[in-house]
Amino acid sequence: MRGNAEAHELIALGSLAAVLELLAGAPGEWTPIAGGTEIMVAHAAGRLREKKMVNLWGLSELRFIQGSSNSIAIGGGVTFRDLRTHEGVAAGAPLLAKAATWIGSIANQSRATIGGNLVNGSPAADSSPALLVYDAEVELISVRGRRRIAYSDFHTGYKRNAMAADELLFAVHVPLRFAKHKQYLRKVGTRRAMAISKVALGGTALLRTGVVSEIRLAAASLAPFPMRLFRTEAALQGRTLDEAAIREAQEALMEEAKPIDDIRSTAAYRSRVAANLLGEFLNELLPAETRR
Amino acid sequence: MSERQAKHQSRISFIVNGEKRAVDVPPMKRLLDVLREDLRLTGTKEGCGEGECGSCSVRMNGELVNSCLVPVLQAEGAEIETVEGLGRGGELHPIQAAFLACGGAQCGICTPGMLMATAQLLAVNPHPTIGEIREGLAGNLCRCTGFKRIFDSVAAAVGDMDASAKTGEVHAG
Numbered sequence: 001m002r003g004n005a006e007a008h009e010l011i012a013l014g015s016l017a018a019v020l021e022l023l024a025g026a027p028g029e030w031t032p033i034a035g036g037t038e039i040m041v042a043h044a045a046g047r048l049r050e051k052k053m054v055n056l057w058g059l060s061e062l063r064f065i066q067g068s069s070n071s072i073a074i075g076g077g078v079t080f081r082d083l084r085t086h087e088g089v090a091a092g093a094p095l096l097a098k099a100a101t102w103i104g105s106i107a108n109q110s111r112a113t114i115g116g117n118l119v120n121g122s123p124a125a126d127s128s129p130a131l132l133v134y135d136a137e138v139e140l141i142s143v144r145g146r147r148r149i150a151y152s153d154f155h156t157g158y159k160r161n162a163m164a165a166d167e168l169l170f171a172v173h174v175p176l177r178f179a180k181h182k183q184y185l186r187k188v189g190t191r192r193a194m195a196i197s198k199v200a201l202g203g204t205a206l207l208r209t210g211v212v213s214e215i216r217l218a219a220a221s222l223a224p225f226p227m228r229l230f231r232t233e234a235a236l237q238g239r240t241l242d243e244a245a246i247r248e249a250q251e252a253l254m255e256e257a258k259p260i261d262d263i264r265s266t267a268a269y270r271s272r273v274a275a276n277l278l279g280e281f282l283n284e285l286l287p288a289e290t291r292r
Numbered sequence: 293m294s295e296r297q298a299k300h301q302s303r304i305s306f307i308v309n310g311e312k313r314a315v316d317v318p319p320m321k322r323l324l325d326v327l328r329e330d331l332r333l334t335g336t337k338e339g340c341g342e343g344e345c346g347s348c349s350v351r352m353n354g355e356l357v358n359s360c361l362v363p364v365l366q367a368e369g370a371e372i373e374t375v376e377g378l379g380r381g382g383e384l385h386p387i388q389a390a391f392l393a394c395g396g397a398q399c400g401i402c403t404p405g406m407l408m409a410t411a412q413l414l415a416v417n418p419h420p421t422i423g424e425i426r427e428g429l430a431g432n433l434c435r436c437t438g439f440k441r442i443f444d445s446v447a448a449a450v451g452d453m454d455a456s457a458k459t460g461e462v463h464a465g
Contacts, residue, residue, distance in 0.1 A: 002341075005321040009300050010365050012319075033363070037343055040361040043320065044341040053320070057366045081355065105431020106412065108343060110355035111362070193430030194344060 003043040010053045016061040016141075019054055020168065024143040027165035030054045034062075034077060035111035037104065038120050062115065062170070065089065070176055073139075076115025076169040080127075084109065092176045095130035095185040095202055102126050105193050115169040118151075121159045121225055122196075128226030129202030130185055132218030134174050141170035148173070155225035181206050181214070184281040188273050190264075197221055198265035201277040207285055212236045212245075221265075222257040222274055231256045232278070242290070246282045250275040306370050308333070309377030319365035323357075324348045326364045327374060335375040335404050339433070346432030349405035349412075350374045356412035358431075375404035378411065386456065387411060387449045396445030398436035405432050410446050419450060 010033070013019050022030055031050040033039050034057050042048040056062060062077030067088045074083070083089050083100035090097045103109055103117070103126045117127050118138065128151075136151040140163055151172070154161050163169070181204040189195035199221045206214040215236050217229040235252035239245045259270035283291050302319040305312065308331060315330045327333045327350070339347030341360050348359040351373040378385040384392070387410050397403040406429060413420055413428030420428060425446045434442060 005318040005325075005363075006300060008318075008320040010319040010363055012365055012368070036361050036363055036366070040322070040363065041342045043363075044322070044360060055363075055365060101427075104343070105346065106409065106428060107346060107349055107356045107358045107431050108361075111357055193427070 003046045003048055005043075008043070008048065008051055008053060010055060012055040012058075016059050016168075019056065019059070020141065020143045020166070022054055023166045023168070032056050032168060034113040034116045035079065037108050037112040038116065056113075056115075056168070062113075062168075067092065067176075072174045072176065074114055074172045074174065076171060077113050078115075080104075080109040080112050080114070080117075081106070083114065092179075093130065093134060093174045095133065095183050095204075096127060096174065098185055099126045099130045099187075102187055102192060108194075114172055118154065118172070119161065119163070119169050121155055121161055123158070123223060123225055124196045124200070124221045125226050126187065126197065126200070126220070129200050129218040129220050131172060131174065132226060132228050133183075133185075133202040133204040133216040134178055135216065136175070137173045138169060139171040139173060140164075140167040142167040146170060152228045155227075158224035160225075178204050182281075182285055184284070186277050186280070187220075188277070196264060199259070199270045199274050199277070201274055201281070203278075203281045205281075205285055207241060210240050210287070212239055212241055217253075217278070219257070219274055221270060222259045224258075229253060229256055236282075241282065241285055243292075246279055249282060250278055253278050302365060304364050304368050306367050306372055308372045309374060315364075317364055320363045322360050323350070323352075323362035323364050323367050323372075324359035326367075327359060327372075333374050333376050337401050337404055339401060339405075344431075344433070345402070346405040346409060346429075347402055349408040349432065351408055351412055351415075354415070356409055373408070373411070375407055378407060385411075386452045387414070387446075390449035390452055391442070391445040394445040394448050395441045396437065398434075402432060402434040402436075406434065406442055410449065413446070414450065414453065418453070420446070422447070 031053045033053045062075045064075040065086050066073045072092050080100040080103045117125050131151050137148045138151050138154050139148045184203040187197045187200040189197045201219050203217045215233050217232050220226045232253040235249045253275050254271045257271045259267040261267050300318050301316050305314040327336050337347040339345035343358045343361045350359045352370050391397050409429050409432050425443050
């Protein structure tokens with residue numbers, strides 16, 4: 001059944017401050033809408049429950065990318081087109097720039113925002129594994145002020161997050177200290193454009209004389225929300241990387257992953273493929289002569 | 293009708309194909325429906341209605357968008373270009389001429405979206421590689437042509453536009 005435009009209210013207030021006042025005055029009553037690539041799909045299908053919406057698209061206070069010496073701040077209203085064409089993002093957070101090219105198509109990338117991607121909280125969110133392996137933080141804003149939390153603490157369950165009803169996602173902060181790390185991101189889906197991933201895996205790692213001194217791993221579509229693979233990381237931390245270590249890490253990942261069967265794939269396939277992706281990443285870290 | 297008017301309506305003013313237009317519509321009405329129903333610009337087609345197929349692609353402020361996913365309130369003040377804005381004074385745009393010459397259109401439903409995605413691609417990247425052509429049109433589905441002739445059309449349009457640019461230089465000189 002088609003959605004009925006007249007059954008929904010949509011207002012534009014012209015400034016971030018005015019939107020925050022509105023949200024504070026009636027917590028939970030208004031749903032923010034940015035690029036609409038999620039909400040308008042539900043609307044078209046006649047399954048949009050939210051009746052009152054407030055516009056975020058076009059608020060310049062949310063659309064900025066600002067670099068400093070140790071991090072990049074990305075406003076919640078930044079589109080994936082902005083991300084994929086920004087030199088600072090390409091240089092400092094290449095995995096995020098890469099993920100931005102995978103999201104939907106050009107028409108979706110010019111509308112979908114990073115804030116929308118994270119707040120929507122799809123388990124398959126394309127930007128999430130990159131942000132997790134960069135140890136990103138999210139900055140939330142309300143009339144009460146701003147606060148920052150680790151992105152790895154942001155998702156709390158399927159489509160649930162740590163935001164209060166009067167808060168908006170103001171910015172994502174990506175640290176720039178991963179330039180010397182080996183970095184990896186791969187998405188497996190039906191096709192590169194448009195298809196939502198069956199599984200995606202990201203990683204950043206630093207080895208010293210063959211020993212894993214730092215490693216971060218994260219996945220999409222392996223759990224009810226995009227997750228850091230802390231237990232798989234623990235299986236590798238401090239170990240000399242060799243074939244046995246890789247095999248044990250793959251086993252740890254298959255233990256840690258909690259994927260589901262759905263229209264896009266099966267749980268068993270997702271776990272197996274995620275383990276293969278991990279193997280691919282770790283194999284790249286081995287000295288050239290010992291790679292498979 | 294009176295009940296209809298009592299519901300949420302907004303005055304939306306924007307520029308469509310270079311002309312100032314204003315409509316009184318519900319703010320959540322899709323840009324696609326405003327173009328087709330209120331402005332009678334029926335060149336823009338609806339395919340899937342959920343941002344997957346690209347049939348409804350138009351350009352908004354120099355970016356390609358799926359007009360089925362744009363609540364019209366967000367188009368307030370915007371510059372919109374639809375397929376009707378491509379050709380001028382009865383002349384086909386070089387992209388349209390190339391699609392015609394190369395068999396880039398069959399049933400025609402995807403064609404306006406393909407043309408607009410091509411216009412966007414060439415606006416930001418006048419000399420795309422075949423890989424860039426494929427990526428630029430990856431959000432536009434065609435169930436007739438198998439895409440080969442569409443990609444050929446885009447490549448031909450690039451050549452034609454280069455040739456006419458060169459001719460223009462000669463005339464100018």
